[in-house]
Amino acid sequence: MAHTALDQTPMPATEDRPLKPAMWRGWRRCCPNCGSGPLLRGYLKVNNTCTVCDQELFHHRADDGPAYLTILVVGHLMAPFIHIVYSKFRPEPLVMAIMFSIGCVALSLYLLPRIKGALIGFQWAKRMHGFGGKA
Template structure:
């Protein structure tokens, strides 16, 4: 039994979510899940797991907005009350920060949502319908 097999049998949910965070196939963990920035492959090029069943839709965008808002809003308040920077400087820094954090999180959260659907057997991922 390999380390990956032990990890998969021990806790398949967290293992699959970590693989999804890395934008890897939730089944094998080595094949890329995405073809571009957000386009999910129809099948994994390594293990041939079908990934076209996913229904991520607006879930990753919602989670990205939720996380970015909860990180940046308190930071904006602290920076404003502590340092009182010029409004244009404050806007520029936080606008760039919000965009950069959103672009970083969006594909990773899409991978997590697809991996969650895969491990729970949702939307056609179930091997025993």
């Protein structure tokens, strides 16, 4: 039985868990199992269980991974942009520092919960850290 990223039905425990839909559901901050229930309460706190399908979510071990990946992505996106802006427009250093500081903080705040959700979806799909049950 094939599941799409928009499929709202929970996965049976014995089937392989598709990686891309699980990570996409996590990126959207939804339960990686059903895609309907909220994954996070607040900004980064993970729910213990899904309110829709009762999937246990407390097994996750996201730890520092989402923060590291967020820094990696923001750095790789902003560094070339900083170079392009400085080369073409030559803004004052203080203006450039303020502008890119705000951009880095905003992008980091946007990406951090989404990357955390995607990482939890990855762990769920690969049955890592207790997400596999007895399988």
